[in-house]
Amino acid sequence: MYFSKFFVPTTKQEPSDAELASHKLMLRSGMIKKTAAGIYNWLPIGLRVLKKVENIVRNSMNAFGAQEILMPMVQPAELWKESERHDEYGKELLKFQDRSERDFVLGPTHEEVICDIFRSYPISYKELPVNLYQIQTKFRDEIRPRFGVMRSREFVMKDAYSFDINEDGLIESYENMKKAYIDAFNKIGLDYRIVKADAGVIGGDVSEEFHIVADSGEDLIAISDSSDFAANVEVLDYSKDPSELNGQKSPDGVGKLQVKRGIEVGHIFQLGKKYSEKMKVSLKNEKGKEQDLYMGCYGIGISRIVAASIEQNHDDKGIVWPYSIAPFHLNIICLDPNKKEILEECESVYKILKKSGHDVLLDDRDVRAGIKFTEHEMLGIPFSIIIGPNNFNKNNYEFTEREGNVKSELNIDEIKQKLEELK
């Protein structure tokens, strides 16, 4: 992508209504644009990151045997009455009528729709387990949307639903999804903890959350200082203030608890028969007896992950993207694009790297070098090379790693090799 043709409306201005680093940086780097409270547009450089997160999650889901579908955002209210969540879900469920005065809701989650799909086909228990997922836009009418795409009303979510004939099957499907999540979150480059959780309005017996530990998190989680144990404080005993838990013995007997803040980026649930009983999702088991199915559901906040990753990966100059979700891998900073031979050398390097399958930005804009450097750092692209009057037509380029500002002199083959290793 040529920067001169790229729609990236960066701004130096500090956004007035943004508190979090991620929110500020996403606005300043032209990743997102607000249309209404909790309702955002993803501009080109932001969407590149969102799509990379989506694709990592999609590949992990496919690798662990889930199948992608696409369910509607507009859902009939009857389905929600059947599951008894039409009232239970509260005001976050946005209700409206169509032109014929039929009642609908904007989907905040899809248990009802998937149950309605599944029960409508004559499926044999031999075909189970089935795990269906989608990556889709959802709407929750939050009373206080804030922090940009971190807690927005409209957002992109990956939600999966598993169906099993018995509880053992459900546990297997659940553990399988847990592995898929670990695979995806590792690839996205997140530093996360798996946390025992409360199932809330989704329901079910067992549930765990995937949290990013960050001071800006809205959840409080208690983590053992010497084991893998972690739990949302909601599921632990304390009398008044969750910070009471600090220093208490960890419930697994290993180490002491520390209370930290976390950002929830994933949540997996063993729903059991909560929905299948109410919505009559059943089939004949191997004994020929009609049997309600055991369901699991599994969510990942795709758009929230983009913000959460920035919370974990930024410095005072801007974003520091992990390679796997960076909008571009390398930025070629062209210091004098008006000089034909310099621009041509930049373009030749650009073509070589593009051809090798790397995402490359070429900053060919006719602006001061200082602006190019400052914006490069704000945008968080992992690597840059500088081509200008001083090094032009030499074999080596100044190659800089955004993280730690590490500089080296590399030729084109060494640059290719460096990027290849990270693929």
Add this chain to the structure above:
Amino acid sequence: MYFSKFFVPTTKQEPSDAELASHKLMLRSGMIKKTAAGIYNWLPIGLRVLKKVENIVRNSMNAFGAQEILMPMVQPAELWKESERHDEYGKELLKFQDRSERDFVLGPTHEEVICDIFRSYPISYKELPVNLYQIQTKFRDEIRPRFGVMRSREFVMKDAYSFDINEDGLIESYENMKKAYIDAFNKIGLDYRIVKADAGVIGGDVSEEFHIVADSGEDLIAISDSSDFAANVEVLDYSKDPSELNGQKSPDGVGKLQVKRGIEVGHIFQLGKKYSEKMKVSLKNEKGKEQDLYMGCYGIGISRIVAASIEQNHDDKGIVWPYSIAPFHLNIICLDPNKKEILEECESVYKILKKSGHDVLLDDRDVRAGIKFTEHEMLGIPFSIIIGPNNFNKNNYEFTEREGNVKSELNIDEIKQKLEELK
């Protein structure tokens, strides 16, 4: 994909409420599932086709310089009042209030939102043209949704918006998009006509539609029998019945008109200043004078294309997918999967072809051969090979082209080569 693990709820039953071949075949082959009038789910095999269409369109848009973004489905009503379409658009615009009683609409199109984005940044005329597009879910509250995803209320659309400083620029952006559309529709394998059209509620001066000629089409188009001339009958003169136009001299002077039915799959508009004037999308031109921008907008009905393609590509046995959008390229029909050595040979062929990057289905189900053949024909996968007790462990496989039922004996290298050529 192993068919035994694939969620494809096919049915032999003729759906009672489906009139069109595409609607029947999409329901029978387990591609889609209805949730409410005009509201459908895309099941795994359907979504595979939808994603292929999406990706072809995405690549063509990128190749012609458009940049992908993602705008919200929930839009503030104020924006629609500004453009004066809040009333003008009619009842297809679904209106509702959020929990704080603020007015919103479900986006049927995004001229208002894109104008609001574009006007909020200090952009120089030197940065124009800019062309931004999205592939996104839209909602139009049709009074009579019908024909499955052909005329649904919720649907996936590609919509693009160009901004230029003057009319010459607009014309160039428009012609550029026309080329992108020709590129995409050719790759999708559609037999289409470009048709002069009326701009309708979107507005503007010049507009053309891309139509698939099909008896089931809802539009009437008049086509010259000896030139490229084609027009929606809406823009032609006739007194009562459009069939009057049959046999009239073509307006371009070449040949005679024939009135046919068409399915609109794309529409491009020169909007001019219709929205930019009302919504104050302006910037300083090279003379330093504030200037309203010239806009174009360009839509492709992604989900409709899937149905339209079936209308053009089916026979009495089922769908006949063009290679480029087929859910799978080849189906390995395993005739006796319970015999270990036969299944192993199927799996070995499967792995070889998957490794070469082809989309392969392996029908390893424990069902009668007749069911496998019938369903293979209904699903429309372009090629199949049969591996069973008779040809197992020989070098050649019975290779069948779905279109025309052409059979040949090919070995694995010849099959690979055949698929490679079509890539």
